[in-house]
Amino acid sequence: MAQSIKHVALVVRDYDEAIAFYCDVLGFDLLADEYQPEQYKRWVLVRLKGGTGTSLLLARANDTDQEVFVGDxxxxxxxxxxxxxxxxxxxxxxxxxxxxxxxxxxxxxxxxxxxxxxxxxxxxxxxxxxxx
Known part of the structure; x- marks a missing residue:
């Protein structure tokens, strides 16, 4: 059986500012930015430029319970x-x-x-x- 960790969720405050930091500052590739209307969220994936391994799922905090984990x-x-x-x-x-x-x-x-x-x-x- 072959397994791997495909995505790691990273709780963020705002999709666009997170994309700007990871892509423009750290040089990651934006793999996906797709609106999910049924859940009122976006599916945002970034990965190291040219990488083939694990990607980060930039997951906007949905409520105050999740907001406390942004940055921690x-x-x-x-x-x-x-x-x-x-x-x-x-x-x-x-x-x-x-x-x-x-x-x-x-x-x-x-x-x-x-x-x-x-x-x-x-x-x-x-x-x-x-x-x-």
Whole structure:
């Protein structure tokens, strides 16, 4: 049996501002933006440019119960891990685009990593693993 995680839902405040951040700032591809009239919502998928793996489902908070999780999907821990093949390139590109890095880059024997927050405050690792 072959399985994979296809989408990860990310609760957002607004579809369009989330699309702008993920696509225009982080360089993700917009895979789908389809209105779902029966549920009064949109099906919005983004994925790393050229990627073939898991995509993010940008899911607008529907009510006040969901709104409290915008920006705090994982209780203040790093939530998502963005692996790169060129840490310095992406770090400098993101900084130039206004991405807020909450922890400066560090180099460890197995990786180079820095923590950034998305437009809502969810924490991400930008990470390049060392060659084995």
């Amino acid at each position: 999907q994982s209780g203040g821990r790093v939530f998502l891990f963005l692996e790169t093949d060129d840490f310095e390139r992406d770090y400098e590109t993101y900084r130039a685009g206004g991405v807020n890095f909450t922890r400066a880059p560090v180099t460890q024997p197995y990786r180079r990593v820095a923590v950034f927050s998305d437009l809502y405050g969810n924490l991400w690792d930008l990470i390049q693993f060392s060659a084995k």
